[in-house]
Amino acid sequence: MLNVIQLLPDSIANQIAAGEVVQRPASVVKELLENSVDAKAKSVQVIIREAGRNLIQIVDDGVGMTETDARMSFERHATSKIRSSDDLFRIRTMGFRGEALASIAAVAQIEMRTRRAEEELGTLIRIEGSDIKTQESISCLPGTNLLIKNLFFNVPARRNFLKSNSVEMRHILDEFQRVSLANPEVAFSLFHNDQEIYNLPAGKLSRRIVDMFGKSYREQLNHCEEKTPYVTVHGYIGKPESAKKARNEQFFFVNNRYIKHNYLHHAVVGAYEGTLPEGSHPFYVLFIEIDPSHIDINIHPTKTEIKFDDERSVYAIMMAAVRKAVGVYNLSPSLDFDSDVNFLMGGRPASGKSTAIDTKSERSDGLAVKSDVPERNTARPITPSWASATPVNERSSLRNDSLDKAAGSSFDMPKAKPSVNNWQTLYEGVAGADNPVQLPSNTEEGGDWLGAARQESHPTESEPITLGSRANQLQINVESGEESVPVLVDDDNIVQIQNRYLLAPIKSGMMLIDQRRAYERILYDQFYAALTKRNGASQQLLFPKTITLMPVDFQLALDLRDDLMNLGFEFDELGANTFVIRGIPTLTMGENEEELFANLLAQLRADTGRLKLDKSESMARSLARRSAMRHVARLSTTERRALVDQLFISANPSYTPAGERITIVLTLDKIAGLFHQ
Structure with missing residues (x-):
């Protein structure tokens, strides 16, 4: 029987080792930057072409290497920081040449010039695929100049698995940021295709x-x-x-x-x-x-x-x-002793004032909410007048809206009894099918999909009426581990809890709906439809906004320009890393335009490589999650019905795009069991 186990040639062994160290161009940049830092460089320059596919050049003014060290740095298992096994547990440096250079040389064409300051001549070494082509003495500046050309030129399969230039460049920028932050005493600069991306002088961390x-x-x-x-x-x-x-x-x-x-x-x-x-x-x-x-x-x-x-x-x-x-640094919420806590539901101050402690807290959607607590020496407790409550008006000012949210209750408030003389109104809309509530059914069109519900809201809820809703005709199937959930029995009695959840009665018990996740599902469907059909509606800004981004986000915006415009964004370049925003998606009206644009790009950058999604789905997810946060607010009765109606005509009313549960069913048996525990 012939022997089948053989030693691998050095060239193949180096390529296998390179697979662990050199995963993409960013891996090369990271290793070489750390080597320059360990070489005590005071200035490091990084030059990139075609996101590192064609050229990665690192120039530093460090201590340089002798001719022998320059040659040894490309050998496998060569290092300058380990002499015994005990050194493995005392490593504080990143690695001074060696180790990674052998792996990089196995899959690229390398040219290195290096010289120590005390020597007159330096060393030039050219290597292609682990084979040394040239080694000679030359005249060069002190320090080390490394050129990595045509990465993966001898491993075409690895080269084909590289992502687009914009994605690979974002990874390079991430590694550059990390090394630069860790070493603020070193000056760094970065150029991509002859364009300066970063120029960071040496200084303090701040x-x-x-x-x-x-x-x-x-x-x-x-x-x-x-x-x-x-x-x-x-x-x-x-x-x-x-x-x-x-x-x-x-x-x-x-x-x-x-x-x-x-x-x-x-x-x-x-x-x-x-x-x-x-x-x-x-x-x-x-x-x-x-x-x-x-x-x-x-x-x-x-x-x-x-x-x-x-x-x-x-x-x-x-x-x-x-x-x-x-x-x-007093970053926690502060106490305000000059505020007035006597607010009614509509945001109107009550007659009479009382000194109060205004404790600011952060709501889940990022807005500051004031929780007004009467001062201890206040003689009479303050009792809000729920009878004079008015629903939230979308045209109210931001201050009145925030005060309304602060003073309002999450539950339906007791309403005044309807007049006996108006008994006919109790039968209006009972037919349902004859005069149903006309809510927008085309989720692909832009606009405020709760607009129709808000228009039908009355200035006072003292005389309730019954409105038809398609939710009453829908057979709602919720995957809850139980049997199919029947339809809502009374969508006029949908209760809102803490501005976050909706509680709806059904024939078998109760259905609990996560309000933010419901909005996320609805908005995702609309944003994804806008991206795939390229018909996203845009709202022009009366005053265009200027925004300056980090270089990595600026490059991402340029790469995704067409998709962002399909969503409804309209923007133009205004200089280095700066855009002017002229329009935003209609469904995001009311957001801070600069924060919306910047946070969307940041979320997309964070999702790169983490989620195996196509570009349109990832963008729709990110924008839907971002926009859904501002909808964690108090809703009128009509708005609650509209939300439920839109949720159950969406693609998947039970789960968000990320797979989070939106609805939970509490059957009568489960509810009864809670009282016998």
């Missing part, structure tokens, strides 16, 4: 953050620091009002190495003590200094995930550090 993310971050940065014998935490956190829905501006660095750690992220969010809107994430750049013997960095090929030997202690110290910064 300046690096402002230079990278924009001047608007100057006002939201707050220093955070906590020192203990076990671990030291320092860096900057953002104010709660600057939190964003997308989670892509959170940076942890352990011993100056970027990591991802959901457990520590939970500690940071918990330290804000409920001041963040629901689903929002604060900005932070936090550094953790710890003895390398207490961590394990070799649990992930890219070393972006690590383990602590005592995670609970690190969690507690991290939360204490952030909580201290939140308290010192």
Whole structure:
């Protein structure tokens, strides 16, 4: 029998090893930037062509290498930082040449020029697919100049799996940001196709953050620091009002190495003590200094995930550090002793005033809600007059609307008894099919789909009438583990709970509807239809808005220009990383235009590579989730019926696009069982 096991040639073994290190051009940029930092460079220049497919050039002014070191750096298992097995647990550097260079050289054409400052001549080495083509002495500047050409030229299958240039460039920008933030004392610059993307001078961490993310971050940065014998935490956190829905501006660095750690992220969010809107994430750049013997960095090929030997202690110290910064810089809600708590439902102040404590809190949709508590020495408790309540009017001012939400109750309020003389009105609309409520049935058209419901709302609800609704004729099938749910028995008695849930009576019991998720499902269907049919309605802005974005988001907007315009956005370039917004989708009216546009791009960037969705579906999901948050508000009775009606003519009324439950059925048996526990 012939032997079948053979040693692989070095060229093939290097290509296999390269598969773990060099996944895409961004992997090359990360490794070479970290090498330049370890070479004690004070200035690093990155030049990219065609998102790294054709050229990645890294030029630094570090210590350079001797001729022998330059040659050895391309050998497998060559390193400058490990001499014994004990060194594996004391690593603090990123790697000075070597290790990654062998893997990169296996799948690219490399040209390296390097010289030490104390030597007169440098070294030039050319390598193609692990084969050394040239090695000679040349005259060059001190430091190292590395050119990586035609990545994956000898592995065409790997090259075909690369994404579009815009996607690959976003990954390069992410890696560049991380290394730049970790080393603010080093000057960095980045050029793509001869266009300058970043030019970051050396300085303090606060300046690096402002230079990278924009001047608007100057006002939201707050220093955070906590020192203990076990671990030291320092860096900057953002104010709660600057939190964003997308989670892509959170940076942890352990011993100056970027990591991802959901457990520590939970500690940071918990330290804000409920001041963040629901689903929002604060900005932070936090550094953790710890003895390398207490961590394990070799649990992930890219070393972006690590383990602590005592995670609970690190969690507690991290939360204490952030909580201290939140308290010192007064980021928590403040007390206002000059407000008037005597508000009626319609946002009108009552006659007579009383000093009160106005405690501001954050609602889940990002708006500040005032919870008015009477002062302790107030002699008489304040009793709102529910009889004079008026429904929310869409044309009311923002202040009156917020006061209405603050003073209003989430439940249907007791109504005045209808006059006996008007008994005929009780029979209006009973036929249902003869005069049904005409709600917009075409979810593909733009506009306020609750507009018809709002127009039919009366200025007072003292005389209720019965309106027909298609929801009464629908056989609602909800997948709840139970039998099919029958139709609503009385859609006039849909109750709203805490501005977040709707409770509707059905024949078998009750149906609980998540209000925000219901809006998300409805809006998703409309946005997706607009993208696929390219007929999204746009609302022109009376005063166009100017917005400056981060380079990565600017590139993303250019790449998705056609899809964004199909949604209803209208915008033009106005200079470097700047757009002027002239129109927004009609369904998003009432939003802050700049925040809507920026947050949508940030969410799309965060979803890149994480969700295996086509571009249209990902964009519709992101915009629907973003827009649904502002609908967590008090609804009139007619608006509740309209919401239920629209939900059950959607593509899937039971689940959101992300698979979250929208409806839950509580049968009479389940309800009875709750009283026998």
